[in-house]
Amino acid sequence: MENQVALETTVMTHGLPSPINLQAMRDMMSAIRAVGPDPCPIAIIRGRPVVKVPEDELERLAQASDVRKCSLRDLPIIGNTLEDGGTTVSSTLFLALRAGIQVFATGGIGGVHRGKKADVSADLPALATLPGTVVCSGAKSILDLPKTVERLETDGVTVLGYQTDEFPAFTCRESGLPVDHRVDNPQAVAEIIQARDALGLRTGILVCVPCPSASALTPSELETGLALARENAERSQISGKALTPFLLNELARNTRGKSLAANLALLKNNARIAAEIQSAFFKGSVPS
Numbered sequence: 001m002e003n004q005v006a007l008e009t010t011v012m013t014h015g016l017p018s019p020i021n022l023q024a025m026r027d028m029m030s031a032i033r034a035v036g037p038d039p040c041p042i043a044i045i046r047g048r049p050v051v052k053v054p055e056d057e058l059e060r061l062a063q064a065s066d067v068r069k070c071s072l073r074d075l076p077i078i079g080n081t082l083e084d085g086g087t088t089v090s091s092t093l094f095l096a097l098r099a100g101i102q103v104f105a106t107g108g109i110g111g112v113h114r115g116k117k118a119d120v121s122a123d124l125p126a127l128a129t130l131p132g133t134v135v136c137s138g139a140k141s142i143l144d145l146p147k148t149v150e151r152l153e154t155d156g157v158t159v160l161g162y163q164t165d166e167f168p169a170f171t172c173r174e175s176g177l178p179v180d181h182r183v184d185n186p187q188a189v190a191e192i193i194q195a196r197d198a199l200g201l202r203t204g205i206l207v208c209v210p211c212p213s214a215s216a217l218t219p220s221e222l223e224t225g226l227a228l229a230r231e232n233a234e235r236s237q238i239s240g241k242a243l244t245p246f247l248l249n250e251l252a253r254n255t256r257g258k259s260l261a262a263n264l265a266l267l268k269n270n271a272r273i274a275a276e277i278q279s280a281f282f283k284g285s286v287p288s
């Protein structure tokens with residue numbers, strides 16, 4: 001096993017505006033290196049899945065406008081269209097495991113969207129069937145969090161709160177929803193990964209880290225900003241895979257950039273904690 005931490009790239013290609021999207025990726029990579037492991041951003045370059053995307057390609061992807069948002073279902077197609085793609089949590093999880101990388105960091109996972117439409121992210125079934133460890137700040141607050149948490153439970157995903165008893169709501173630390181178990185240090189997570197593997201369980205582990213307090217949004221700032229964003233999405237008839245980027249963008253506008261600053265802070269923090277978990281896991285699995 002390599003001492004590596006994977007990073008998804010949809011957050012860069014679709015989740016954040018340029019140029020801070022590239023800065024966010026660089027900050028995450030430095031945070032991982034500072035702890036020890038090798039940061040490995042995963043993306044699709046001209047139809048080919050690449051683990052550890054080189055710096056010049058990251059720069060190109062961060063600015064390009066014709067990059068495909070690639071979830072699992074897109075992987076078999078993109079080899080044919082030869083497009084570039086940012087990988088979501090579902091496809092990154094798959095490609096990371098295939099490359100022997102256990103731990104990966106992101107901002108927020110996809111989940112069950114609010115509203116009447118049955119819009120559920122492919123991230124959920126991926127976590128249910130791919131035995132990796134995803135370090136995140138819960139699910140994006142634009143989603144229906146109670147339904148998302150229920151679905152994770154049904155699917156047998158192990159949901160850990162990192163120094164918290166609550167499932168975080170991305171840029172906001174509180175959601176009022178409980179996690180399965182609280183962990184307080186990287187070693188505890190490493191032991192849970194090892195226990196899962198020893199059992200032969202093939203389900204994902206979700207490590208939920210709240211946004212650093214200094215940058216987090218309050219629940220009311222978040223709800224007000226989101227209500228406006230949702231109204232606008234409905235009026236503009238935005239749906240499908242365009243919905244997540246649209247709502248995140250609107251939220252940033254409505255909070256005058258505060259959601260964006262929170263997003264950057266949590267990405268960096270999650271990368272650091274993922275690296276600490278990977279280091280503990282690596283020590284535990286390599287005979288000394």
Ligand code: PSU
Nearest residue numbers: 010011015088089107108110121122241
């Ligand atoms: N978190 C962000 N911005 C994003 C995403 C997460 O702050 O753009 C991406 C992740 O890659 C996640 C994806 O896997 O959105 C989920 O998209 P969908 O809801 O369409 O499945």
Ligand code: MN
Nearest residue numbers: 119120121240
């Ligand atoms: Mn969707």
